[in-house]
Amino acid sequence: QVQLVQSGAEVRKPGASVKVSCKASGYTFSSYGFSWVRQAPGQGLEWMGWISPYNGNTNYAQKLQGRVTMTTDTSTSTVYMELRSLRSDDTAVYYCARDLVVRGPSAYWGQGTLVTVSS
Amino acid sequence: EIVMTQSPATLSVSPGERATLSCRASQSVSSSLAWYLQKPGQAPRLLIYAASTRATGIPGRFSGSGFGTEFTLTISSLQSEDFAVYYCQQYNNWPPLTFGGGTKVEIK
Numbered sequence: 001q002v003q004l005v006q007s008g009a010e011v012r013k014p015g016a017s018v019k020v021s022c023k024a025s026g027y028t029f030s031s032y033g034f035s036w037v038r039q040a041p042g043q044g045l046e047w048m049g050w051i052s053p054y055n056g057n058t059n060y061a062q063k064l065q066g067r068v069t070m071t072t073d074t075s076t077s078t079v080y081m082e083l084r085s086l087r088s089d090d091t092a093v094y095y096c097a098r099d100l101v102v103r104g105p106s107a108y109w110g111q112g113t114l115v116t117v118s119s
Numbered sequence: 120e121i122v123m124t125q126s127p128a129t130l131s132v133s134p135g136e137r138a139t140l141s142c143r144a145s146q147s148v149s150s151s152l153a154w155y156l157q158k159p160g161q162a163p164r165l166l167i168y169a170a171s172t173r174a175t176g177i178p179g180r181f182s183g184s185g186f187g188t189e190f191t192l193t194i195s196s197l198q199s200e201d202f203a204v205y206y207c208q209q210y211n212n213w214p215p216l217t218f219g220g221g222t223k224v225e226i227k
Contacts, residue, residue: 035216037163045155045163045206047216059214095162100174105153105210107174109162 002026004096004110011116012086019082020113022096029077030054032099035106036070036081038092048094051079052102086117121145121209125219131227132197140222142190142207151211154183154192157221158203166205167192194224202226 007021022034036048049060051070058070069082079096094113097106122145132138142152150170155163165174167183170190180195194201207219 044221045157045208045218047218050214050216061215097163100165100168103210103213105165105168105208106155106163107165107168109164112162 002098002108004098004108006094006096006110006113009114009116011118013119014087014117016086016117017082017084018086018115019080020094020096020115022079022081022110024077024079024098029072030074031102033102034070034072034079034099035097036068037095037097037106039095039112040089040092043092046092048081050103053079083115086115088117091115091117120215121148121212121217123207123209123217123219125205125207125222127222128220129223129225131225133227134199135196136227138194138197138201138224140192140194140205140224142185142192142219144188144190144209146212147187148209148211150186151209152183152185152190153208153210154181155206155208156201156203157206163206197224 003025005023010018030053033052035050038046051058053072067084071080096110098108100107124143126141152170154167157163171183182193184191204221204223206221
């Protein structure tokens, strides 16, 4: 069965960086893309970007361009999301989510990683 | 960017009753519309994709309809486990993928 397991909670100071991992199992890793979605406390879902493990192609939300980088490691079936120059409003739960079909809706989700940005 | 607008923000329904949730797109998304359910402290779960196709394991009381800019999620008879927040998402024209603001279905 498809499983996505994310890394644990992180605390960072403003201006720092964070890198969240998402390890996939139960299917052929390179066959489906991943989105990263975040959710600030009490707020809705915000799409951050998408990556294809097949060829490394990425699409990022315009508001995060220049601060976010998504990568994959096919040897370990892991997707990474790095966010730099953290601000307090980056405090959120960060989810990885796998496409149902390539560039389709997100059928499988990780458990979420809480990133807290505080001085 | 396609803006997704959900209504109402909150829906109060008694168990066993029918719930109807709406989602509107700022421009046509064809049938590339998904619905998700999110319970407190949990990740979202895919309910419906392609506007009307139930995802694997989703019970038949959930149904989706619509095309273009107007979409509806109907829960025919609310069960206790259905009280949650529901989000729509368009995946027709992206980036960016966009979500609606959510509808909270609460117990009346």
